[in-house]
């Protein structure tokens with residue numbers, strides 16, 4: 676897989692002091708997509724077709740709802756719901772047909788373990804679970820995040836200034852560390868993968884150890900004997916540690 680590079684947002688994210696520049700990029704993308712889905716793209720036929728098909732995951736429906744454009748979201752949700760009802764009906768038809776084939780009641784079929792009925796039910800359950808997690812915003816973010824991760828690898832390999840900046844960064848959160856490893860495996864030679872990992876792993880370890888130390892300072896501050904000690908950078912060590920572990924901002 677070959678990804679396009681996108682250096683400006685990556686540099687911008689590295690210019691901000693953070694536990695993970697990819698978290699900054701992810702958060703910016705999320706804000707932009709929420710705005711764009713409630714803006715002009717509400718009326719774009721291609722986008723509407725995609726939204727009708729996928730809908731959004733619970734987290735992104737919530738962000739769209741919180742954005743307060745109730746008419747825009749109602750329009751998107753209405754046509755998505757209509758398409759969902761059609762698909763739901765066609766999946767349910769198979770279940771009801773299989774249930775009827777046994778010439779017993781639906782309850783009788785369950786206890787009699789009608790194989791066709793069981794298979795149709797599993798299919799329906801899987802379809803609902805899959806539909807519930809589908810999300811156009813997640814899909815678009817994921818594509819762009821792959822590109823950003825690739826850009827980091829590319830800049831590290833080709834730009835001495837970036838290499839210096841990267842080497843003094845705090846690495847990534849766990850989620851985005853996994854993403855850069857995935858993209859490195861997809862796009863780099865074995866030799867370059869080894870070079871990349873030997874740069875990232877010490878950074879990560881240093882960053883984890885610093886957080887552990889700061890978190891310990893933060894905990895000690897609750898001891899009345901240490902209340903006068905200045906906290907310094909340890910003050911926000913809890914939300915930064917949680918971001919490092921989860922890839923989510925805690926504010």
Ligand SMILES: [Zn+2]
Pocket residue numbers: 695696697698699847848849850851922
């Ligand atoms: Zn991150």
Ligand SMILES: [Zn+2]
Pocket residue numbers: 731732733734735810811812813814
């Ligand atoms: Zn989503």
